[in-house]
Amino acid sequence: AQSVTQPDIHITVSEGASLELRCNYSYGATPYLFWYVQSPGQGLQLLLKYFSGDTLVQGIKGFEAEFKRSQSSFNLRKPSVHWSDAAEYFCAVGVRYNNDMRFGAGTRLTVKP
């Protein structure tokens, strides 16, 4: 069955430091992969998505993610974190035949001044 694991429940980084959030998925075919961000009390905003092609995907707000089939991973990166990036980040894998996306449990990002 499709599933997503986000190993880090909570990460704290200093403003200006680089960031990497981990995501591992389980899926029998080439997956559709997504990263969403959720600020407190808000809905989900799409950061980026991978459907096919180039395995390095660029998103909004300076984020990027790399699909590594051999490692079943889709890690999210940002070279320099801003205080406004503090939020909950969710990785998701899409089931191909409908809009059923399986989400990880999320990683909460705290940014230190």
Add this chain to the structure above:
Amino acid sequence: ETGVTQSPTHLIKTRGQQVTLRCSSQSGHNTVSWYQQALGQGPQFIFQYYREEENGRGNFPPRFSGLQFPNYSSELNVNALELDDSALYLCASSLGQLNSGNTIYFGEGSWLTVV
């Protein structure tokens, strides 16, 4: 701003009652999905409607039901509310399905508390 609007934003219900949540999808989007997000967890897929018919369902009991209207707006109905139904309910709309390369846009959700 995704263009997906949900109402109400917050509500409190008593165990055993029924609730209806509403969603207005982004203009032109013919596919609506509903997700349940319990506190501290990722969203879980409830079901999806495409052109007014349910065409995908997650692991939720039949007391969770829905409707999609000709203008593609949607309702989520939950009967016989249980305490564990307390969650953020997210509506998401898209123009078609994921396997066509479409992006899903989420609303800000309806917070349901069951007491």
